[in-house]
Each structure stands twice: as C-alpha cells, then as structure tokens.
Amino acid sequence: MTESLYQEIILEHYKHPHHKGLRDPFDVEVHHVNPTCGDEVTLRVKVNGGVVEDVSYDGHGCSISQASTSVMTDLVIGKPVDDALTTHEAFLELMHSRGQLEPDEDLLEDGIAFAGVSKYPARVKCALLGWMAWKDATSQALSSDQKKDTA
Amino acid sequence: MPFDVEVVRKDFPVLSREVNGAPLVYLDSASSSHKPTPVLDAERQFVEQHYSNVHRGVHTLSQEATDAYESARSTVASFIGGAHDEVVFTKNVTESVNLVAYALGNRGDLGPGDEICVTEMEHHSNLVPWQMLAQRTGATLRWLGLTDEGRLDLSDLDAVVNERTKLFAFTQVSNLLGTENDVATLVARAKEVGALTLVDGAQAVPHQPVDVRSLDVDFYAFTGHKMLAPSGVGVLWGRDLDALPPFMGGGSMIETVQMTGSTYAPAPERFEAGTPVISQAVALAAACDYLDALGLDNIKAHENALTARLLDGIRDLRGVSVLGPDTTEMRGSAVSFVVEGVHPHDVGQSLDELGIAVRVGHHCAAPVCRRFGVPATARASSYVYNNEADIDALLEGIQRVQEFWSA
Secondary structure, eight states: OOTTTSOHHHHHHHHSOSSBBOOSSOSEEEEEEETTTTEEEEEEEEEETTEEEEEEEEEEOOHHHHHHHHHHHHHHTTSBHHHHHHHHHHHHHHHTSTTOOOOOHHHHGGGGGGGGGGGOHHHHHHHHHHHHHHHHHHHHHHHHHHHHHHO | OOOOHHHHHTTOGGGGOEETTEEOEEOBTTTOOOOOHHHHHHHHHHHHHTOOOSSSOOSHHHHHHHHHHHHHHHHHHHHTTOOGGGEEEESSHHHHHHHHHHHHHHHTOOOTTOEEEEETTOOGGGTHHHHHHHHHHOOEEEEEOBOTTSSBOGGGHHHHSOTTEEEEEEESBOTTTOBBOOHHHHHHHHHHHTOEEEEEOTTTTTTSOOOHHHHTOSEEEEESTTTTSOTTOEEEEETTGGGSOOSSOSTTSEEEEETTEEEEOOTTGGGOOSSOOHHHHHHHHHHHHHHHHHOHHHHHHHHHHHHHHHHHHHHTSTTEEEESOSSSTTBOSEEEEEETTSOHHHHHHHHHHTTEEOEEEOTTOHHHHHHTTOSOEEEEEOOTTOOHHHHHHHHHHHHHHHHHHHO
C-alpha cells in the first residue's frame, strides 16, 4: 500500500525521529503551522560562528511532516549555514519537481526518500513544514547576529 | 416509487471510474457532491438553447434566460418552504452569511454592549464573519460549548443567549461531528430575548426535508454543490429581506443611479449585485427537482441505514474512535473518525490508494478539533449514491490502513 509515497526511510524517521524535543541554548524559536491540516511545529535554532550548532523541535503532524523534519535536522546540524541553505534549496527544488527530478543522494542523503512525495501536491506542504520553519528561524538568527555586529 | 440506490447510481457516471486501480468509493459528499446526468443535462440544455444575461434585454433569449433564472428561484424557494422573493442567489454559504453580517452591520444593529452568539461546532463560514462583525462594531461574540458526545451544551443556554444578544447563528447539522441540533429549542430561546436567528443548512438541505417556516428562523443559508448542483451557487433565504440595506453595490441591485447617490432595488435583486450565477442557478433548481423525485424522507432513511452500518462497523474495530454522536439519533451522515497511532492525513492517503475518497483535516471547523484534543480527523460522508458496499469497503480499508501502519 502506497509504497512509492511511504518509503521505508520515511516510516523509520516517523517512528524514531532524530533530534526531537526542544533544547537550550537557542537563538531563535519559531512556530509554523500548515493551515490546511493543522500540523504544527515549534522549532529552535542555535547558530555559532556561521555553523548550525543545533536544531531542536517539537510538534505534531502526519508521517511526512514528522519524518521530513527529522531528516532535515540530520542534514543541517553541524553544517556551515551556507551549506545547509544549499541543502535546503535542493530539497525545495526536489519537492516542487512533480517527480521529474533525480535527487542528489550525496547532498540530500535520507532526503531522497521524499522524491515520491513531490508527485502528491497535497502532501508537499507537509514535507516542507519543518524545512520552512528552519529557514525562517535561521534567517532571523542571522539577521539578529548582523545587528549585533553593526551595533 | 421505492428508493433504489442501484438505479440512482446509474445517474452518476463518475461512479464507474477507477481510482488507483480500484473502483471509486466516494465518501466525501459533505465536502462536495457529484452531479447526476439530469442536472448536467438541464444546465447544458439551458446554456445551449436559452442562455443570455438576465434582467437586461428585450430580446428573446434575454427573456427566456430571465424566465429560467426566476423560475429557478421559485423552485429553490418552494424546496425549502419559502417564497420567491425571499431567496437570494449567492456564491455559497460563506457569501450568504457575510451578506447578513455586513447588512446587519450597515443597518447599525450592533455596537458595544451587544452580543452575537454562535456555537463551538460552527464551520468557519458561520464563525469568522461574526468574529469580523464583532470586531467592526465593538459587539461581543459568545458561544455555546460542546458536550463530550459532540452535542451542544445547553446547560448555560439562557446565560449565553440573553437580552444583549442581537443575533444567534448556528448550524443545523455539524459538518464535522454529524450532530443535528434541535433548532426549535434554540430558536425559542432567541425569540424570548428578541434576537434574530441565522441557520447554516449546508449539511441539512441536501439530506433531509427542510421547511424554513416551521423552523421559524429569520435567515437560512445553504449551497448548491453539496446537493447535486454545480459549485458557484449558494442561497440565502430571509424572512424580511426588504428590511436590510445592501451588502455589495453595483449593477442590477439599483433603482435609480445619479452621480450624487443611488437608491436600491427591492429584495432579492438588492442583494444580487452584478451578473448573477445564471446557469448554476438553473442547475440548482434541476437538482431540487431530482431530490424531490427521490423523496427527501427516502434519502434520509437511506443515509441513516448507511450511517448506522458505518457506526456499528467502527465500533467493532479496535483503535478506531468516532467524534460525535454514536447513533443515528439526531444525526447527519458525516462520520469523523480517528485511527489510533495513524495521522488522519496518512489514513486518507492510504485509503486513496484503495480508491476510497474521504476528507481529512480540520474540515474548516478547527475549534471542534481543538475541543476534542485532536489536530485533525478523517471523515466519511455518504449521500444518495452510496451503497452498503461503499461502507464495507471503507471498513475493510481502515483495517488495511491499520495493518500497514502497525507493521
């Protein structure tokens, strides 16, 4: 049933999410919702010296949104912010590909399991919930960093 | 003529298609219904042979189109026990409710100290317009809460609907819980305090006989696309529409227009600014005729049997629970359920793989989900064209979903 959508990797991350739970210290906390289905995520980001030091989160939602957020934390924690943003872009592009893109496994690792989700437009927003929250929180963290630098 | 669902099904070509390699099982009519061939034929025949703009010309087609449109208004009015001039064609229930909210606001009915009352089970279309009206006027919004069974909690009805209440708006049948409210009790209390009443009949009119005069309400709203008609046409019935000022200004709704100001046409034209939904209104009348021919009592009995079969079936499944009344007593055919350990979106997606269409999410009634502590539900809703095989397919499908997600 639904093999192309519910890949084993997605089910695994859903049942055993990585980096879940809100942690200190953090620079910015954001709360994002998917208004069509009520899925919610609260996400914290700690950036230090241009590196994503930690991402922690809590929330509730479908398997796609929960697994995707778990995979995202694996991909961005410990990475330079610029590299993490590149990964973010690649995942975004994959999600908007309507199944027409061959994903880059070196870049997206477990994220390639979501290639099938892009064929289900109603579920793309689920897959992007955590990723958009991370982008939002990271942008805020960077801009408040810049303000400190120029102060 | 006895009601025969297999005969009815022949009027709905979509039911013979497959989805994901399985025969379509369409259990999402509370969201939007399919359209039978006679309704589609009526709309097509009108557009092909009689179409023109209405209320504007002297040429033959203009007259024929106007006659068809106004005759549709009469058909729709008598379908709910109303009169021709009491029916306004709108876009949907949302527009019908907004029409009343803006007109009451424009008339100056509400101000600080006044109250508007709703219930916790409202569709957003019968909640958000009142929140906005309260915000514009300084009035206070109050609401009746829900019991654990998904009924209205009437223990504080007299406190919530009180002398300050100017308008009491509530749904006849909940789109999420399936609960049918006791309109008579609610209207009686509103009348005691002199409040106007507006009833959202979106989930009632398609499924059961409705008579606005015996309900004794002031305003009644429903929509075409949930009752075998096209989307784009809704209805507002009002007891005394001429007492209300306009909502939207524009063509058709005027009497005289000068650069310095205008006077307005009587109801219902006053509330139909611009070119209205013409062919959709004609199709809605055809849908009323179709439903009348089947018999609303027959339809209600048919749906009750399916709802009972579904509720009984779910009761026998471990780890599946229903939000809302557990019997068909004072209940519509929408059944919201939660599968333990599986998010409703995943339930819906997995059922779709089996060709079964249910709605998932908060069903535009987010406060109900919050009340019951769930982010969303899956909802199956049956209509005239559903049969026992559809219900059995769903029950079997739910078990397959459970197997997949517990593996």
